[in-house]
Amino acid sequence: MLSSESGPPGRTRAARLRAWLDERLGLTGVRQFLAHKTVAVHSGTPWYYFGGITLFLFAIQVLTGILLLLYYRPTAAEAYESVQFIVTRVRFGWLIRSIHSWSANLMIFTAFVHMFSVVFLRAYRRPREVTWLSGIALLGLALAFGFSGYLLPWNTISYFATKVGTDMAASVPWVGPALARFLRGGNDVSGATLTRFFGFHVAVLPGITTVVLLVHLALVQRFGISSPPWVERRSAASRLPVPQMPFFPNFFLRELMAWYAALGALGCLAALFPWELGDKADPFSSAPAGIRPEWYFLAPFYTLKLLPSRIWFVEGELIGLAGFGLLAVFWVLLPFWAADGRGGERTRLVTGAGVVLIAYLATFSLLGYLR
Amino acid sequence: MMRALFAAALLAPLVLLAPLAQAADSCLTCHGAMDGELQAPATAFANDVHKRRGFSCADCHGGDPASDDPETAMSKAHGFRGRIARTAVPQLCARCHSDASLIGRYKPQQRVDQYAEYQTSVHGKRLATGDQAVANCADCHGAHGIREVRDPLSPVHPLRLPETCARCHANPAHMAKYKLPTNQFAEYRTSVHWEALSQRGDLSAPSCASCHGNHGATPPRVSSVAAVCGSCHSVMEDLYNKSPHQPVFSGMREGACVICHGNHAVRRPSPAMLAGPGAVCSQCHDAESAGGKTAAQTAALIGKLDAAVRRSDEILARAARSGMEVSEAVLEQQEGRGDAVKARVAVHAFSLAAVQKPAEAGLAIAARTYAAGEAALEERGRRRLGLVVSLLAIAITIAGLWLALRAVERRQAADAAPAARS
Amino acid sequence: MNRERRSFIGWLLGGGLAASLGSFLYPVLRFVNPPEVPEAAVNEVVAGKVQDLKPNSGRIVKFGSRPVLLIRTIQDEWKAFSAVCTHLNCTVQYREDSRQIWCACHNGYYDLSGMVVSGPPPRPLEGYLVHVRGDEVVIARRT
Numbered sequence: 001m002l003s004s005e006s007g008p009p010g011r012t013r014a015a016r017l018r019a020w021l022d023e024r025l026g027l028t029g030v031r032q033f034l035a036h037k038t039v040a041v042h043s044g045t046p047w048y049y050f051g052g053i054t055l056f057l058f059a060i061q062v063l064t065g066i067l068l069l070l071y072y073r074p075t076a077a078e079a080y081e082s083v084q085f086i087v088t089r090v091r092f093g094w095l096i097r098s099i100h101s102w103s104a105n106l107m108i109f110t111a112f113v114h115m116f117s118v119v120f121l122r123a124y125r126r127p128r129e130v131t132w133l134s135g136i137a138l139l140g141l142a143l144a145f146g147f148s149g150y151l152l153p154w155n156t157i158s159y160f161a162t163k164v165g166t167d168m169a170a171s172v173p174w175v176g177p178a179l180a181r182f183l184r185g186g187n188d189v190s191g192a193t194l195t196r197f198f199g200f201h202v203a204v205l206p207g208i209t210t211v212v213l214l215v216h217l218a219l220v221q222r223f224g225i226s227s228p229p230w231v232e233r234r235s236a237a238s239r240l241p242v243p244q245m246p247f248f249p250n251f252f253l254r255e256l257m258a259w260y261a262a263l264g265a266l267g268c269l270a271a272l273f274p275w276e277l278g279d280k281a282d283p284f285s286s287a288p289a290g291i292r293p294e295w296y297f298l299a300p301f302y303t304l305k306l307l308p309s310r311i312w313f314v315e316g317e318l319i320g321l322a323g324f325g326l327l328a329v330f331w332v333l334l335p336f337w338a339a340d341g342r343g344g345e346r347t348r349l350v351t352g353a354g355v356v357l358i359a360y361l362a363t364f365s366l367l368g369y370l371r
Numbered sequence: 372m373m374r375a376l377f378a379a380a381l382l383a384p385l386v387l388l389a390p391l392a393q394a395a396d397s398c399l400t401c402h403g404a405m406d407g408e409l410q411a412p413a414t415a416f417a418n419d420v421h422k423r424r425g426f427s428c429a430d431c432h433g434g435d436p437a438s439d440d441p442e443t444a445m446s447k448a449h450g451f452r453g454r455i456a457r458t459a460v461p462q463l464c465a466r467c468h469s470d471a472s473l474i475g476r477y478k479p480q481q482r483v484d485q486y487a488e489y490q491t492s493v494h495g496k497r498l499a500t501g502d503q504a505v506a507n508c509a510d511c512h513g514a515h516g517i518r519e520v521r522d523p524l525s526p527v528h529p530l531r532l533p534e535t536c537a538r539c540h541a542n543p544a545h546m547a548k549y550k551l552p553t554n555q556f557a558e559y560r561t562s563v564h565w566e567a568l569s570q571r572g573d574l575s576a577p578s579c580a581s582c583h584g585n586h587g588a589t590p591p592r593v594s595s596v597a598a599v600c601g602s603c604h605s606v607m608e609d610l611y612n613k614s615p616h617q618p619v620f621s622g623m624r625e626g627a628c629v630i631c632h633g634n635h636a637v638r639r640p641s642p643a644m645l646a647g648p649g650a651v652c653s654q655c656h657d658a659e660s661a662g663g664k665t666a667a668q669t670a671a672l673i674g675k676l677d678a679a680v681r682r683s684d685e686i687l688a689r690a691a692r693s694g695m696e697v698s699e700a701v702l703e704q705q706e707g708r709g710d711a712v713k714a715r716v717a718v719h720a721f722s723l724a725a726v727q728k729p730a731e732a733g734l735a736i737a738a739r740t741y742a743a744g745e746a747a748l749e750e751r752g753r754r755r756l757g758l759v760v761s762l763l764a765i766a767i768t769i770a771g772l773w774l775a776l777r778a779v780e781r782r783q784a785a786d787a788a789p790a791a792r793s
Numbered sequence: 794m795n796r797e798r799r800s801f802i803g804w805l806l807g808g809g810l811a812a813s814l815g816s817f818l819y820p821v822l823r824f825v826n827p828p829e830v831p832e833a834a835v836n837e838v839v840a841g842k843v844q845d846l847k848p849n850s851g852r853i854v855k856f857g858s859r860p861v862l863l864i865r866t867i868q869d870e871w872k873a874f875s876a877v878c879t880h881l882n883c884t885v886q887y888r889e890d891s892r893q894i895w896c897a898c899h900n901g902y903y904d905l906s907g908m909v910v911s912g913p914p915p916r917p918l919e920g921y922l923v924h925v926r927g928d929e930v931v932i933a934r935r936t
Contacts, residue, residue, distance in 0.1 A: 067824055077836070077934075088696040089828045092820035094754075246783075253776040257769050260813070264765040271758040274694035573880075575899075575913030603913070605900040702859070709884055712898065757816075764812035771806030778802060 033221075037247035040227040047117035048225060048251075049258045050110050056259045057107035058213075060266070061145075064100040065202065072152070074198035076191030079154035080280040087277060098270035104146055106266070108296050111142050112361075119334070119354040122345065123226040129335040131223065134216040136332050141209045143296060148201040150294055154194060155278030160291045162197075163189045168304065171317050190283070229345065292368060299361045300324055302368030331357070396436045397444050398428035415516030418524075424477055431455070431463060458498055460507040461489055488587035504545065511535055527585070529574045533559055536579045555579075558636035577603065597627040604628075610719040640715060642677070645670035668723050672730045676711050679737035680704070686744030693751050700743035707736035840873075840923075840930045851887025851894075854932060860884055861921055861932055862894065866905060873921035873932045874907045880914040894918065 022028050039048060071090055073082040086093035115135065118124055124132040151162045166189060170180035185192030227242050235242045245251055293301050300320075307316035330337075331353075338350045402413035416422055421430070429436045433450035435443055445451045455463055465486035467473050474481050485508075489495040494505045511527055518525035526535040537556035539545050546553050559565055559578070567576035582591060582599050591599045597617075601608025611617055611627060620627045626634075631644065631651045644651045646667045656662035683704060690697045710733030717725040840854045840863050849867040853860050853876055860876035864887050874894065878885050883898035893910060894903040901912030908917045922933045 063821075067821065070825060084696070084698070088699070089830060091823035091826065091828065093824060094696070095820050096824055249779055250776065250783075253772050253779070257772045257776075260765050260769050260772070263813075263817075264762055267758055267761055267765075271754050276694075277696060277698075573913060573915075575880075575915075603899050606897045705882065706860075706884075709882070712883065716897075761813065761816035764809060764816050766809075767805060768809030768813045771802060771809045774802045775806055778799065 034248045035246070037221075037224065038244035039225050039247055039251045040231060041243040041245050042227065042231045044117070044121050044228055044231075047113075047121060049255055050114040050117055051220075052255045053258055053262055054107055054110045054114050055213075055217075056262060057103050057110060058142075058209075060103045061100065061107060062206070064096050064103065067096050068100060069202065074152070074195055076154060076194055076281075079152060079194060080277075083153045084277055094274055095270055098273075098275045099266050101275040102266055102269040102273075104149060105295070106262070108142050108146055111139050112296075115139060116354060116358060119350060121226070121228045122338075122347070122350070123228075124335040124338065125226070125229075125345070126335070126339065128219070128223055128226060131216060131219040132335050133332065134212050134219065137212050138209065138216060141205055141212065145201060145205050145209075146294060146296060148197040148205065151189075151194060151197045152201065153278070154281050156281050156285075156288060157278055157291070159189060159281035159283065160287045161293045162193065163287070164291060164301070165293055165297065166193075168301075168317075168321070171315075172321055173318060188283070229347075295365055295369065298368030299364035302364045302371070305368075305371075396427050397439050398432075398434065398436050400439075401441065401444075402428075412515040415513070418516045418518065420517055420519050457503045457507055458501060460509050461486055461495070461498065464508045485586040488584070492584070492586065492588045494588060504539075504548075506539065510539075527580075529576075529578055530568060532578045532580055533565070555635045558633070562635060562637040563639045564637055575603075591626070595626075600628040606716055607719045610717070610725070614719065614721045616721055642670040642673045645673070645718070662721075665721065665723050669718060669726050672723070672726055673711075673714055673718070676714055676730050676733045676737070679734055679741070680707050680711055683707070683737045683740040683744060686741055686748065690744050690747035690751065693748075695747040695751055697743060697747050700740045700747075703736060703743075704740050707733050707740065710736060837931055837933045840932050843925060843928050843930055846930070849889050849892065853884065853886075856921070856932060856934075862887060862918075863923070863930065863932060864894075864905065867892065871923040871925065871930060872905055873923045874903070874918040875921070876918075878914055879909075879916040879918065880912070885918070 018027075039045065068086065071082055071086045071093070073079060083097065086097055088094075118132070118135070147162075147165060151158045166180050166183050169183060170176045172179060181187065183193070183196070184190070185196040231242055292298060303323075304317055304320045307320045309316050311319050334350065334353075338346055340346050399413050399416065402409055404410075405413075412428075416428065427436050428434070429449075431452075432455070433452045434445050435449040438444045443449070445453070469483050469486045471483045474483050489508075490499070494507070497505045498507060513526060520527050522528060523530065525531065533556060540551070541553050541556040543553045564576050564578070567573040568578060580588070583589065597608050597611060607628075617627065620630060623630070632638075632640070643649065646652065647670070650666070650670075652663065652666035656666060658664075658667070683700075687697050687700055687704065691701070710729045713729035714726050714733060717729055720726075838854065838856050838861075840861075841852075846852055846863065846865045848865050848869050851862055851864040854863050854873075855861075862874050862876040862885060864872045864874075866872065874885075876884050876886075878896040878898065878901060880896065880899060880901055883896050885894050885896045885901075885903070887893075888895045891902070892905070894905070894907075895901070896903075896912070896914065899913050901914040902910040903914065903918050904910050906917075907920050909915075920935060922935055924931045924933065
C-alpha cells in the first residue's frame with residue numbers, strides 16, 4: 001500500500017500517507033481552499049478571534065459535558081447527590097465540573113463580544129445577512145443551554161432561579177401558560193422539569209446547535225471573513241489592496257494562542273474559584289432572599305423588577321416582555337434596516353444602537369447583581 | 372339555697388338569652404359609648420374568648436342586657452353585682468370553670484380543677500384570709516379581654532408569662548410585706564431557659580409556671596428541686612441521684628440542682644464552673660482534695676474536647692471557604708458535638724470515668740474530622756500545584772506558537788521582499 | 794533562519810503541546826476511571842443480619858452520613874427512623890421498657906410511628922423503609 005508504486009522513490013512516509021488519504025478523502029480541494037483563505041489585517045483584526053474562541057469553548061462544553069454525563073443522574077432524588085459525588089469522589093471531578101460551569105459563562109460572554117464586534121465591524125452586510133441570522137440563533141441556543149443547564153445540579157439557587165424564569169415565561173400573553181407548562185413539564189418546577197431540562201440540554205439543543213453551527217461555519221467559509229467598510233474605502237482610495245494574512249498558518253497560529261490562553265484562564269478559574277455546590281433544593285422551603293438568575297439574564301430580570309405593576313391599564317410585566325420582544329425582533333433584523341436600500345449604510349444608527357444596547361445590558365446587569 | 376337561686380338567676384339569662392346576647396347587649400352598647408374607666412371593659416371585651424363563645428357581661432356581672440334602661444339593666448332584682456370584689460373573683464370564675472359538663476360543651480379537653488389547685492396555692496390561701504394584694508384569676512388572665520393561653524397576646528402565653536408574674540414579684544414595694552426577694556425576674560431573663568423561649572421560640576422551655584405551677588403556684592419544696600428540673604433534664608437527675616452528692620445535698624437547706632446552677636439565673640454551663648476562679652466546686656472542695664482533683668481533671672478533659680472540636684470546625688471552615696467539599700466531615704462534626712454534650716451530661720455522675728467515655732469518643736471524632744480538614748487543604752495545595760504545572764505547559768506552548776508565528780511571518784516577508792525588489 | 798533556531802522552536806512548541814495536552818488528558822483519563830465507591834446517593838443501606846437484633850430492641854445504623862435508628866418491635870415488625878431528635882439534634886434511642894423512642898437530652902418521647910408523644914420535640918421523626926431480604930435487613934429512603 002505504501003510501496004513505491006504510489007510515487008517516485010525517496011518520498012517520505014508522511015508524504016506517502018498524505019497522498020493515500022488524499023486519494024480516498026479528497027483532501028486536495030480542502031488543502032487548496034485553506035491555502036488561499038486569507039484574513040484582512042487592520043486595527044479590528046483582534047476581534048476576529050472571538051468567534052473561534054466561542055467555538056472552542058463550545059467544544060470544551062461538549063467534552064466536559066460528555067464526561068459529566070458518565071456520572072450525573074437526572075432525577076430530583078439523585079441529581080444533587082450525583083453532582084456532589086462528582087465533585088468529592090470522582091478523580092478530578094471538581095475540575096471537570098468547574099470547567100463546565102465556568103466555560104459556560106465564558107462562552108456566553110465571548111458570544112456577546114463576537115456579536116457586538118460583528119455589529120461594529122459591519123460584518124452583517126450583504127451578502128452575510130443569513131450568517132447574522134444563524135449567529136443570533138446560536139446566541140439564543142447558548143442562552144437556552146445556560147438556562148437548562150443551570151437547573152441540573154438541583155440546588156436551592158438553581159431551583160428558584162428556574163421558578164422565577166419560568167414564571168416570566170408564563171406571563172407572556174396568550175401562549176405564556178402553555179409555554180410555561182411545556183417548559184416545566186407540569187404546573188410547578190419539579191423532578192419532571194429536571195428530566196425535561198436534561199433532555200433539552202443533552203439531546204435537543206445539541207442537535208439543533210450542530211445543524212445551525214454547521215450552517216454558520218459553512219457560510220463563513222463561503223463568504224470569507226469580511227473587512228470593515230472603512231478599510232475597504234481606504235484601500236479603494238489608495239488603490240492598494242487590503243493587507244491580508246494567510247488563514248493557515250498565521251491566523252490559525254494566533255487563534256491557537258488565544259485558545260490556549262482561554263484554557264489557562266479556565267484552569268485558573270476552576271482551581272482558584274471552584275463552582276459552588278450549594279444546598280439541595282427543597283421545593284417546600286421559601287425562596288431565599290435576593291434570588292436572581294444567572295448574570296446573562298440579569299438585565300431583563302432587573303428591568304422587569306423596576307417596572308411598576310401597572311402602566312396605564314396594562315400590567316407592567318407585559319409591557320416589559322413586549323419591550324424585550326420588540327428589541328429582539330429589531331436586533332435580529334439589524335442587517336435589513338441597517339442597509340439604506342441605496343447601497344449605503346445607516347452607520348451612525350447602527351453604531352448608536354450597538355452602544356445603547358451594550359450600555360443597557362452592562363448597566364442593568366450590574367444593577368441586577370448589586371441589588 | 373340562696374346561692375342556688377342566685378346561680379339560677381344568673382344562669383337563666385345565659386341559657387335563654389345567650390342567642391340574644393349577641394344581638395342586643397345593652398351593656399356593651401351603653402358602656403361602649405362612655406369614656407375612660409367605664410368604656411375600657413366594653414372595648415376590651417370585643418377580643419374576649421367568652422364573647423366569641425356567646426357569653427355576655429351579664430353572665431358574670433348579672434343584670435339584664437336586653438333592657439336599654441340603666442335602672443333595669445343594672446338592677447339588683449336582675450342579679451346585678453356591679454364590680455366584683457377581688458376576693459370573690461376565683462369563686463365567680465369557678466362557677467363555670469369547675470363545672471365539667473358546662474366546660475365540656477365548649478372545650479371537652481379543658482381542665483376544670485384550676486380553682487381546686489388555686490385553693491392549695493399561696494395565692495389562694497392568702498386570698499381566703501382576705502389578703503387583697505395576692506393574685507387572683509383576673510390578675511393573670513385579665514378581666515375583660517381574656518384570650519386563650521396559646522394566643523400570643525394573652526398575658527399567660529409562655530412568652531409573656533414571666534413579665535405577668537413579675538408585675539408583682541419584681542415590685543419591691545408590693546412584695547415588702549411578704550419579705551420575698553424581687554430579683555427572680557431579672558435573674559430569669561439572664562437564663563438559658565429564657566433564651567430558649569424568647570430567641571429560639573422553643574415554647575417547651577420552662578418559665579415561672581413550669582417549675583412553680585400556675586394555679587397551684589408554690590415554690591418547689593427543697594427535696595423536690597431535682598425532680599422538678601429532672602422532669603426535662605431526666606438523665607442529669609438519674610446520674611445525680613446515684614452520685615455521692617445526692618445524700619450530702621439532701622441534708623442541706625437548698626435543693627440539689629440549685630446549689631450549682633442557681634434557680635432563676637440558670638446560665639449555660641461551662642468547664643469554668645468546674646475549675647478556675649469562680650468555680651462552683653471550689654466552694655466546698657479544696658484543690659488538693661479528691662473532689663477538687665476530680666473537678667479539675669474533668670474540667671481539663673471537657674476543655675480539651677471543646678478545643679479539639681473548635682479546631683476541627685476552624686480547619687473545615689477554611690477548607691470550605693477555599694472551595695473544597697467537606698460536607699461529610701462537617702456532618703460528622705455534629706456527632707462530635709453530640710459527644711461533647713454527652714460529656715457535659717456525664718459530669719453529673721461526679722466521677723472522671725463517667726466523663727471519659729464520651730469525651731474519648733468525641734476526641735476521636737474531632738481527630739478524624741481535623742484530619743479530613745487537613746486532607747482537604749492538602750488537596751487544595753495539590754490542585755494549585757497542578758494548576759501551576761499546566762499553566763507552565765500552556766505558557767511554553769504559547770511561547771512556542773508565538774515564536775513559530777514570528778518565524779513564519781519573517782519567512783513570508785523575506786519571500787515577498789525579493790519579489791518586490793525584482 | 795538557521796536550522797538550530799528552527800529546531801529550538803520545534804522542540805519548544807512540540808514540548809509545550811505535549812506537556813499541555815498531557816496535563817489535559819491526565820485528568821480526563823483519571824476522571825473516566827470510576828472511583829472505589831461507584832455510586833452517588835445512598836438510597837439503601839444493609840443494616841446487618843436479622844439475627845443481630847432481638848425483638849423489642851433498637852440499634853443505630855449509619856445511613857450515608859446520618860444516623861438512623863433501626864427497631865425490631867416486640868411484634869417482630871421492623872421500623873427505622875432518623876435518629877436525629879427534632880428538638881436540638883441529639884441522637885435518640887429505643888427504650889425497651891416503655892417501647893418508645895426516647896431522647897435523653899430533654900426527655901422527649903416519640904411513638905413507633907415517629908410521632909411526638911411528650912416532651913419538647915416540635916416535629917415527628919422522619920421514617921425510613923425497612924425490607925428483609927433473606928437474612929439481611931435493608932434500610933431504604935422513603936422516596
